[in-house]
Amino acid sequence: MNAIVAAMSGGARAGVADTTCFHCGEGLPASPSMRLLEGTQRRFCCDGCAAAAQWIEDADLEAYYRLRERPGTRIDEDDSALALWDREEVQAEHARAIDDGGREITLLTDGMRCAACAWLIDRALSREPGVTEVSANAVTGRIRIAWDPALTPLSRPLRRLQSLGYRPFLAAGAVQERARRRDRNRWLLRIGIAALGSMQAMMFAEALYLDTAQQMSLPMRDFLRWIAFLVSTPVVFYAGWPFIDGAARELRHRAPGMDTLIAGSTLLAWAGSVAETVRGGPQVWYDAAVMFVFLLLVARLLEQRVRATASAQVDALARARPAFASRETADGQREAVAVGALRAGDIVRVAPGEPVPADALLLDADASFAEALLTGEARPVPKQPGDAVFAGSLCGAQAARLRLVAVGTQTRLSQLAALIEQAQAHRPPLAQAADRIARWFVLALALATIAVYIAWRLHDPARAFEVALALLVVCCPCALSLAVPAALAASNGALAGLGVLPLRTDALARLARIDTVVFDKTGTLSLPGGQLRVESFGEMDDTEALRIAAALERDSAHPLAAAFHAALTVADATATGVIEHPGAGIEGVVDGRRWRIGRAGFAAAQADDGSIWLGDGDIASARFSFDESARTDAVPTLDALRRLGIASELASGDGDAAVMRFASAVGIASAQARMSPEEKLARVRDLQAQGRAVAMVGDGINDGPVLAGADVSFALGDGNALAARAADLVLAAPDLLRVPQAIVLARRTRAVIRQNLAWALAYNLLALPAAALGMVSPWQAALGMALSSLLVTANALRLARVPAP
Numbered sequence: 136m137n138a139i140v141a142a143m144s145g146g147a148r149a150g151v152a153d154t155t156c157f158h159c160g161e162g163l164p165a166s167p168s169m170r171l172l173e174g175t176q177r178r179f180c181c182d183g184c185a186a187a188a189q190w191i192e193d194a195d196l197e198a199y200y201r202l203r204e205r206p207g208t209r210i211d212e213d214d215s216a217l218a219l220w221d222r223e224e225v226q227a228e229h230a231r232a233i234d235d236g237g238r239e240i241t242l243l244t245d246g247m248r249c250a251a252c253a254w255l256i257d258r259a260l261s262r263e264p265g266v267t268e269v270s271a272n273a274v275t276g277r278i279r280i281a282w283d284p285a286l287t288p289l290s291r292p293l294r295r296l297q298s299l300g301y302r303p304f305l306a307a308g309a310v311q312e313r314a315r316r317r318d319r320n321r322w323l324l325r326i327g328i329a330a331l332g333s334m335q336a337m338m339f340a341e342a343l344y345l346d347t348a349q350q351m352s353l354p355m356r357d358f359l360r361w362i363a364f365l366v367s368t369p370v371v372f373y374a375g376w377p378f379i380d381g382a383a384r385e386l387r388h389r390a391p392g393m394d395t396l397i398a399g400s401t402l403l404a405w406a407g408s409v410a411e412t413v414r415g416g417p418q419v420w421y422d423a424a425v426m427f428v429f430l431l432l433v434a435r436l437l438e439q440r441v442r443a444t445a446s447a448q449v450d451a452l453a454r455a456r457p458a459f460a461s462r463e464t465a466d467g468q469r470e471a472v473a474v475g476a477l478r479a480g481d482i483v484r485v486a487p488g489e490p491v492p493a494d495a496l497l498l499d500a501d502a503s504f505a506e507a508l509l510t511g512e513a514r515p516v517p518k519q520p521g522d523a524v525f526a527g528s529l530c531g532a533q534a535a536r537l538r539l540v541a542v543g544t545q546t547r548l549s550q551l552a553a554l555i556e557q558a559q560a561h562r563p564p565l566a567q568a569a570d571r572i573a574r575w576f577v578l579a580l581a582l583a584t585i586a587v588y589i590a591w592r593l594h595d596p597a598r599a600f601e602v603a604l605a606l607l608v609v610c611c612p613c614a615l616s617l618a619v620p621a622a623l624a625a626s627n628g629a630l631a632g633l634g635v636l637p638l639r640t641d642a643l644a645r646l647a648r649i650d651t652v653v654f655d656k657t658g659t660l661s662l663p664g665g666q667l668r669v670e671s672f673g674e675m676d677d678t679e680a681l682r683i684a685a686a687l688e689r690d691s692a693h694p695l696a697a698a699f700h701a702a703l704t705v706a707d708a709t710a711t712g713v714i715e716h717p718g719a720g721i722e723g724v725v726d727g728r729r730w731r732i733g734r735a736g737f738a739a740a741q742a743d744d745g746s747i748w749l750g751d752g753d754i755a756s757a758r759f760s761f762d763e764s765a766r767t768d769a770v771p772t773l774d775a776l777r778r779l780g781i782a783s784e785l786a787s788g789d790g791d792a793a794v795m796r797f798a799s800a801v802g803i804a805s806a807q808a809r810m811s812p813e814e815k816l817a818r819v820r821d822l823q824a825q826g827r828a829v830a831m832v833g834d835g836i837n838d839g840p841v842l843a844g845a846d847v848s849f850a851l852g853d854g855n856a857l858a859a860r861a862a863d864l865v866l867a868a869p870d871l872l873r874v875p876q877a878i879v880l881a882r883r884t885r886a887v888i889r890q891n892l893a894w895a896l897a898y899n900l901l902a903l904p905a906a907a908l909g910m911v912s913p914w915q916a917a918l919g920m921a922l923s924s925l926l927v928t929a930n931a932l933r934l935a936r937v938p939a940p
Contacts, residue, residue: 156180158188159300160206173197183210187299196258203251208300216471217290217297219459225473226289229305237267239281240289244301247271247278252301259299263292270316278303279316305458322436325374329429332370333422339363340422340914353415360412360419367421371405375428377435393611396577400608401427404913407600418601423913427608430921434617434928456527456548460492461485463536474542481539485530493526494546495537503531576899580610587907598909606906609916610899614923618891621931626884629935635849635864635877642863645847646881648828652776652874653819653841655833656787656797659851660871661763671757675749680757683725684749686710687732719811720747730756734809743790743809763793765801768871773802775875784822786815786841815841832874833862849874884934891927898923 156163157177167178168185172192179185187210191197219225230240247253253271256278260269265287270279278301280292293303339359346356372379378401381394404424411419462472463482474492477483482498485491491504503515506528515531518524524537526546543549584607591599626643630636637643654660669677686708710730713723720733732749735741739750749757773783785806787794798806807818815831819841822829831845842848842862850862851869866873902919905911911919 155206156184156209157200158184158207159209161209180209181212183212183298184300186210190298191255191259194259194262196255199251199255202254207252208302210300211297211302214294214297216459217293217303219471219473220293220303221288221290222473224476225458230289233281235267235283236285237281237283238289239268239279242278242280242293243304244278244296247301255299256296256301259295260292263287263295266292303458305456322432325377326429326432326436329370329374329425329432332366332374333425333429335366336363336370336421336425337914339366340419343419357412357415360408360421363419363421364409364412367405367408367425370425370428371401374432375401378428378431391577391581393577396580396607396611397427397431400604400611403607404604407604417597420601420604420913423604423608423917426914427917427921430917431924434921434924457490457492477539477542479539479542479545483537483539485535485537487530487532487534489530491524491526491528491530491535491537493539493543494541494548495524495526495539497522497524498536498538500533500536502533502535504535505529505531580607583610583903583907591909595909601913602906602909605909605911605913605916606903608913609902609906609911609920611920614891614895614898614920614927617924617931618895618927619888621928622884622887622891622934625931625934626880629880630864630877633873633876633880634870635866635873637864639863642847643881643884645828645863646830646878647885649781649830649847649878649881651782651784651822651827652830652832653784653786653815653822653845654803655815655831656785656789656794657763658834659832660769660785660801661765661797668760669757670760672755675756677757680749680759682708683730684732684747684757684759686725687713687721687723687730722752744792746790763797765797766869766871769801772871772874775872776878779875779878781875781878782827784818786810786818788812812840816844819845830874830878832871849877880934887930887934891930894927894930895923 154163155161156167156179157172158179161180163178163180167180168182170177170179170185170189172188177185177188179188184207187207188200191199226238226240230238233239247256256271257269260266260278260280265283265285266280267283268279268281272278278296280289282289282292296303339362342359343351343356375398378394378397381392382398385392385395401424404420404427408419408421408424410416457474459471460474460477461469461484462477463484464470469484477493483492483495497518497520499520501517501519503517504524505515506525516528523540524535525548526541527548541547584603587606588599588603591602623643627637630643669680671677671680687710689710708725710723710725712729713721715721716733716737719737720731722729722731724730729751730749731738731752732747735743735746735748735755738748738752739755740753741748741755747759747761748755749759776783782805783803785794785798785803787797787806787808788810789808791808794806794808798804807814810818819829819831823846828846831841831848832851833842833848834851842850847864848862849864849866851866864877898919902911902916906916
């Protein structure tokens with residue numbers, strides 16, 4: 136990788152540069168394209184990359200190659216679809232009119248990888264005729280373009296964008312993004328004003344502090360104070376407005392909190408300083424007020440960055456959704472339509488390498504789809520006609536024809552995004568508890584400040600206000616309030632990166648206490664489906680048995696039903712009056728006769744042998760058995776749990792022999808067979824009664840009661856599991872190694888929260904007596920409190936790193 140990066144820099148060594156494309160870093164074909172750039176002959180993988188590099192040099196933007204941290208992306212030369220961006224219905228939904236008569240749109244791109252990319256996009260698009268403003272953000276991957284439709288169509292700057300390797304996508308939540316951008320710009324402006332004001336105020340304050348011999352003339356002293364008043368006032372009332380506004384809101388709700396304390400301290404320092412300036416008193420505290428505002432603004436901005444990192448997964452999902460689709464018309468022709476115009480039942484065609492626009496069923500022929508973003512599966516997944524295909528997955532080497540079954544917010548892609556946003560929107564109980572503690576702390580601190588002020592008025596009236604102000608500032612429990620939410624925001628972002636979606640706000644806290652994990656077998660530790668063997672009895676033949684079983688299992692979501700679904704291609708049959716008996720089997724009418732399929736006792740009044748039986752409840756007609764194999768990650772997952780000191784158990788509804796054989800194969804010592812959902816829940820209750828903290832891992836379909844009853848639960852993420860709200864966490868990818876990874880992250884989160892809370896408590900225990908004894912000046916108090924807040928936020932940022940499996 137280092138060699139490739141070096142090759143992409145301006146000073147690339149000839150030996151390395153000869154093996155990779157100068158623009159995108161991919162391997163060179165046998166006959167690479169050639170260009171003479173800056174006097175050096177460069178090689179490219181395709182004409183598109185060569186044209187991009189040539190344009191960059193002709194536009195005097197070749198500094199991009201020296202500044203970038205990673206290679207660019209290969210150029211997609213087919214830009215014919217960009218004309219669809221000029222459609223009025225697309226712009227009506229995603230663009231908005233701006234004041235100068237132009238329009239503005241926010242896009243996502245997956246090629247922007249560093250600040251140099253943002254720099255190149257800004258300059259390249261700004262030179263396009265009709266483009267009035269461009270803003271590219273390398274952190275979020277978003278680009279805002281303002282253009283004049285009378286001078287240029289939108290597709291023109293987009294063609295320039297794509298010609299440089301940055302493919303555009305429609306951004307979800309454009310309104311929220313505009314609000315976030317405006318809010319961020321206001322915060323940056325406030326921080327800038329606070330920084331300038333703080334430097335100036337500190338400079339004047341230092342001059343006053345250094346006059347220890349009291350030799351400065353009174354006119355000069357008053358002049359410096361009035362200048363300090365002029366520079367600190369905008370800092371307090373503009374830069375510090377979020378705290379003042381927040382304090383007003385808290386007081387209206389009669390719930391004083393952090394903003395009340397911050398605004399109160401700042402206004403008190405500023406108002407006291409003004410009073411002292413007017414009456415010519417001995418001391419002013421403008422420096423403390425402005426420093427307090429500046430450092431707290433920086434801490435708040437850092438906290439917002441933590442939250443933005445956590446929400447980046449939503450943008451990654453939005454990039455997976457195409458802007459347009461190719462839909463079949465009634466006469467068999469094709470039309471390009473916006474994705475928003477698609478409806479369930481439409482037939483669409485997806486070209487190789489293109490994303491699927493909505494959840495669908497594959498028609499006509501086999502195909503493969505890359506589902507890495509949705510499930511974490513790196514390899515393309517082969518699909519057969521009738522298989523489900525999810526929105527956002529990429530079509531493989533062969534074009535596919537699909538019938539849509541879910542569009543818009545009903546797709547799995549949208550469900551994933553909604554789950555992430557839901558998890559981020561809720562405030563967990565631990566954070567709420569910290570807020571309540573901080574609220575009481577604020578009241579206690581206010582009373583302590585009044586008591587200290589009275590005591591100092593009696594002891595040394597000249598220092599009473601200064602000491603009370605320092606106490607109020609230094610003990611502001613900002614670090615206490617930041618300790619939990621900052622850590623949880625960072626860890627939720629890391630969880631999303633793992634493909635683990637928390638559905639309960641306190642799931643991480645409970646996960647950190649787990650010492651036992653109970654696994655379901657079929658569909659969880661074993662691969663769904665399996666090799667099906669049929670043994671028929673009496674007049675029943677194997678084909679007829681499969682036909683009846685397939686009809687009964689048609690709508691079952693049990694993993695073993697997948698083996699019967701394949702039999703539907705043999706012959707068609709319909710079951711009516713189907714009733715599912717949890718833990719026993721399925722009953723229904725096929726061809727006018729009532730059938731049962733499931734356990735031997737339920738279906739055929741036979742002794743349980745672990746097989747699936749078909750019968751009328753009394754007489755056996757067929758017996759089905761399966762050869763199951765463990766998931767490839769089952770054993771590594773169990774080993775990882777053992778290393779963490781966590782015991783594993785197996786609880787299955789299958790027969791004793793099959794369960795014991797499987798448990799022995801994967802190395803689980805404790806296994807329970809033939810368990811109904813109620814018995815699984817009873818087993819978990821028994822473990823909990825023994826003092827164990829139990830996590831349940833199941834498929835989220837038949838295990839609803841035990842998933843809800845465990846201390847914390849994981850559901851494997853297929854479409855049904857996403858709807859299984861009984862679970863606390865959903866594995867978007869069917870990767871069991873995510874379970875120990877999530878536990879490690881939960882334990883790290885617990886440790887960081889404890890560290891933050893311990894630091895916040897220790898800081899206040901040390902600072903309070905020091906300030907009450909008059910050992911801390913107001914500006915020292917502001918510095919100490921703000922640095923304390925920055926420390927806990929920076930500590931929380933360590934959780935953004937995804938733990939190794």
